[in-house]
Amino acid sequence: MGLLQLLKSQFLCHLLICYVFLVSGLIVNLLQVFTLPLFRIHKQLARRINCRLGYAISSQMVALLEWWSGTDCVLYSDPQSAKLYGKENAIVVLNHNFEIDFLCGWTFCERYGVLGSSKVLAKKELAYVPLIGWMWYFLEIVFCKRRWEEDRTTVVQSLRKLRDYPENFWFLLHCEGTRFTEKKHRVSMQVAESKGLPKLKHHLLPRTKGFCVTVQSLRGTVSAVYDSTLNFRNNETPTLLGVLNGKKYHADLYVRRIPLDSIPDDEAGCAAWLHKLYQEKDQFQEQYYQTGRFPGPTVSLPRRPWTLLNWLFWASLLLYPLGLLVVRVVGAGSWVTILGTVALCIGASVGVRWMIGQTEIEKGSSYGNRLMTRQLEARQQPQPKQNAKQC
Numbered sequence: 001m002g003l004l005q006l007l008k009s010q011f012l013c014h015l016l017i018c019y020v021f022l023v024s025g026l027i028v029n030l031l032q033v034f035t036l037p038l039f040r041i042h043k044q045l046a047r048r049i050n051c052r053l054g055y056a057i058s059s060q061m062v063a064l065l066e067w068w069s070g071t072d073c074v075l076y077s078d079p080q081s082a083k084l085y086g087k088e089n090a091i092v093v094l095n096h097n098f099e100i101d102f103l104c105g106w107t108f109c110e111r112y113g114v115l116g117s118s119k120v121l122a123k124k125e126l127a128y129v130p131l132i133g134w135m136w137y138f139l140e141i142v143f144c145k146r147r148w149e150e151d152r153t154t155v156v157q158s159l160r161k162l163r164d165y166p167e168n169f170w171f172l173l174h175c176e177g178t179r180f181t182e183k184k185h186r187v188s189m190q191v192a193e194s195k196g197l198p199k200l201k202h203h204l205l206p207r208t209k210g211f212c213v214t215v216q217s218l219r220g221t222v223s224a225v226y227d228s229t230l231n232f233r234n235n236e237t238p239t240l241l242g243v244l245n246g247k248k249y250h251a252d253l254y255v256r257r258i259p260l261d262s263i264p265d266d267e268a269g270c271a272a273w274l275h276k277l278y279q280e281k282d283q284f285q286e287q288y289y290q291t292g293r294f295p296g297p298t299v300s301l302p303r304r305p306w307t308l309l310n311w312l313f314w315a316s317l318l319l320y321p322l323g324l325l326v327v328r329v330v331g332a333g334s335w336v337t338i339l340g341t342v343a344l345c346i347g348a349s350v351g352v353r354w355m356i357g358q359t360e361i362e363k364g365s366s367y368g369n370r371l372m373t374r375q376l377e378a379r380q381q382p383q384p385k386q387n388a389k390q391c
């Protein structure tokens with residue numbers, strides 16, 4: 001292990017990175033709260049400011065991937081389509097197999113200049129994750145409970161609000177609805193069989209409702225669907241803890257641009273279209289496992305300095321006062337203050353560890369673990385006796 005790699009694995013380094021992330025995140029969240037009145041006076045300006053503020057938080061995590069872990073992110077795409085990336089609104093359909101797929105997604109957003117404005121249909125639980133979830137509230141992220149009866153109105157309402165968004169955005173949809181596990185895969189393939197759909201080897205069966213309402217609600221606003229398939233070389237199973245420890249991964253992303261006009265608007269047609277798309281994605285993954293490559297050429301997409309500069313800005317702003325504080329606390333020699341400071345550090349580490357836990361698949365939800373759908377369950381509930389009086 002080289003000296004630099006040894007340094008990257010040190011707990012003290014992680015503590016300092018997390019300190020910068022936590023304190024800067026809280027400052028940004030506070031600034032975001034101050035923009036609330038602006039949403040009433042000049043909504044578009046408030047949105048633009050929030051894109052920049054959001055960037056100040058999310059780009060720190062991208063910097064961690066690009067500059068600290070040095071992870072390679074290679075884009076496979078048709079060069080003509082790639083010229084449009086970042087210059088139009090798009091719906092991104094991405095597989096959901098990896099703990100850091102959100103971070104790789106963010107990295108491609110960053111390289112195409114849409115990180116601050118990137119959007120996602122996210123599970124409601126993520127809205128409560130400190131810093132990131134709070135930041136998302138101001139970025140008008142669309143949340144769902146993954147209970148369609150409750151989501152259908154709220155999701156459509158939130159999507160419609162994006163129609164006049166002032167910045168180009170990518171709207172991410174993990175149509176599988178949850179991370180891939182063997183169990184969820186087995187269950188979803190039973191659903192596929194019951195619906196007469198071909199089995200998928202590398203994906204869960206996509207849930208079509210979110211995709212169809214997104215297409216319907218954003219037609220005229222969004223130009224294309226970016227069908228995106230992510231995998232890692234050498235069967236790597238990347239984790240956020242690995243990234244924090246400076247481990248270098250090798251991500252490959254295959255993106256196809258599909259004009260939105262070519263996607264059916266009616267629900268049945270749109271759902272069938274999505275199922276076919278996932279069958280194709282499955283073939284791309286199979287090809288990747290067989291050959292180590294996705295189809296087509298790669299596009300050169302170097303990392304930009306902005307994420308690093310943003311981190312250096314926050315680090316220089318926040319590490320100096322931390323140093324002063326440590327000197328004072330130790331200099332004062334008061335055990336109460338020292339123990340208080342140590343307790344605060346432990347509390348912050350536990351908090352960050354909990355946040356990292358949100359990305360871990362083994363701590364994931366049980367959504368998709370059971371075969372029975374709520375609709376089926378509802379049907380199988382004992383029916384209330386209609387003619388009780390007659391009996």
Ligand SMILES: CCCCC/C=C\C/C=C\CCCCCCCC(=O)SCCNC(=O)CCNC(=O)[C@H](O)C(C)(C)COP(=O)(O)OP(=O)(O)OC[C@H]1O[C@@H](n2cnc3c(N)ncnc32)[C@H](O)[C@@H]1OP(=O)(O)O
Nearest residue numbers: 102105118122123146147148172175177188205207209210
């Ligand atoms: C280019 C690079 C990338 C760029 C990146 C861009 C932006 C980045 C931005 C942010 C990065 C941060 C990322 C954070 C990621 C967080 C992601 C998540 O939180 S994923 C979870 C939430 N999102 C979703 O679930 C979206 C997909 N889901 C849907 O669309 C759903 O339809 C729904 C709207 C959520 C509603 O779900 P619900 O379960 O209530 O209902 P459904 O009708 O969908 O389900 C019933 C339906 O499904 C069939 N069924 C039942 N069981 C299964 C099963 N196990 N598997 C598959 N299908 C099943 C059932 O038969 C019903 O079928 P039918 O529809 O025919 O009735």
Ligand SMILES: CCCCCCCCCCCCCCCCCC(=O)OC[C@@H](O)COP(=O)(O)O
Nearest residue numbers: 021060061064102132178179355356364365367
């Ligand atoms: C500079 C960086 C400092 C590093 C400090 C670490 C901070 C940790 C930040 C945690 C960020 C949390 C962002 C959450 C994004 C996770 C996305 C995700 O993958 O969600 C899972 C859902 O899609 C599906 O859930 P499941 O049904 O599979 O369950």
